[in-house]
Amino acid sequence: MFSLNYISCFVLKTTKTILNIYTTKSRLHLSPHSCAVALYKMSKLKLYITRPDVPEKAIALLKEKFEVAMWTGSGPVPREDLLRGVRGCDALYCFLTDRIDQEVLDCAGESLRVVGTMSVGHDHVDVPVLKQRGVLLGITPDVLTDAVADLTLALLLATSRRLFEANRQITEGKWTAWAPFWMCGPGLKASTAGIVGFGRIGQEVARRLRPFKVAALLYSGRSDKPEAGELGATRVPLGDLLERSDFVIVTCALTPDTREMFNDALFSKMKRSAVFINVSRGGVVDQAALLRALQGGVILAAGLDVTTPEPLPPSHPLCSLPNCVLLPHIGSATHQARTDMAVLTARNILAAVEGRPLPAPAF
Known part of the structure; x- marks a missing residue:
């Protein structure tokens, strides 16, 4: 329903419009049709x-x-x-x-x-x-869920399989002879993927992970999700998810409770081989802590579609790390x-x- 203030403002604006048109009509000898057109235009929201x-x-x-x-x-x-x-x-x-x-x-x-x-x-x-x-x-x-879920998988693969880093080997003239473990990274097959925030986007990410033959899908949240059974996902405490997951994927909303939740303490719970993916909001990550985790080998790599601030200046230390893939919020x-x-x-x-x-x- 419309508020009383809203209705009062609309009536006042319309009354003033009618008086202005009437005065103008008398002075300029406008036709009734012209007045009606003017009233229509002036009374639109x-x-x-x-x-x-x-x-x-x-x-x-x-x-x-x-x-x-x-x-x-x-x-x-x-x-x-x-x-x-x-x-x-x-x-x-x-x-x-x-x-x-x-x-x-x-x-x-x-x-x-x-x-x-x-x-x-x-x-x-x-x-x-x-x-x-x-x-x-x-x-x-809803209308962006599929697009963001697609991008999440693309970012995960680009990070884990080192696609940007491999591309630079070509463009910087560093591609020489083949070697057995050159440009290798972790694969999804038989891995454990943990999704932090199992709403619409998190569920679609899980749906897209299944064809990659992951061994386990974990999620954390405040309550069980009925869709989890169909997706083969298991709800676990956040600490367990971080300790067990090879891929940690963040799709939760930014709230006072989740602001900078990914800090030194949480990164230290992850595997040293873990790949961290964030497509939610930059604010859920303590970026200084992430930088320390990447530089110190606390985790293997990170892929971020969201940062703090946005745009992220090219001088930011994250931009120079080979194990950090950055995208400009294009989910x-x-x-x-x-x-x-x-x-x-x-x-x-x-x-x-x-x-x-x-x-x-x-x-």
Whole structure:
């Protein structure tokens, strides 16, 4: 249901619009038809989009209901432009690169009804402030699950089989004679894979691991998952998972409980031959501890699609390690997944202003 403040703001805006048009009509002798067109345009809801590269399919949906304004520069919208653009908006379409906090909501004012973020994670949004103000939040689960699971396997194989390192042997002129154990790494067959966080993505990763003939699939979490039986996965305490796994794959959400959970203590529990993969959020890893683990041989290698910060500067020590594969947060980067995410974000926003349940609410 719409809040009283939202309805009051809409009525006030519409009344002012009608009075402005009536005054203008009298002064300029506009036709009734012209006034009606002006009223229609001026009474449409206002939406601000923080990037210009949203698929047209999503934009077309939104233009049916909204007067759409967007940041047209390259890269994430600068803070001052975000604060200026959101003023008086009924809806905000944002991304994980945008910090949506009390300052943004203050600038938006009482008219703001919904924030739609084109992401599953929403640690960039101040959820308590949204809840306090009755502003809804839409996210994009499910539609990116397969893309992220595919990328997880690709990253795992690139890390364990040393693909980037092997490629550099060619490009740097270091490929000479064949040797029995040159560029070797651990294989998946007969291994134990442990998944930390067994939600949608974690389960799809497990599904993709089975054809590689792993010996055991372990997962950790707060509760048993009914899907685990079908996937042949066993729930174990996190400590047991770390001690037993040849591959540790992180797909959990970033929460206060998981922030920097992978620290010196947890890395020390892993096998020295373990490969660590993170596709969740950079914040779940104490990066200084990971650097020490990789440099000191505490674990064998790491593959990261997410880091802190993002973008990670090329001068960061992780970038120079041969046993660390880094990707620029491209887990969902397929044309299909990103288009589906954009459309779902649009549908979340439309549902909110039409008084319908959001297809994918964050809370």
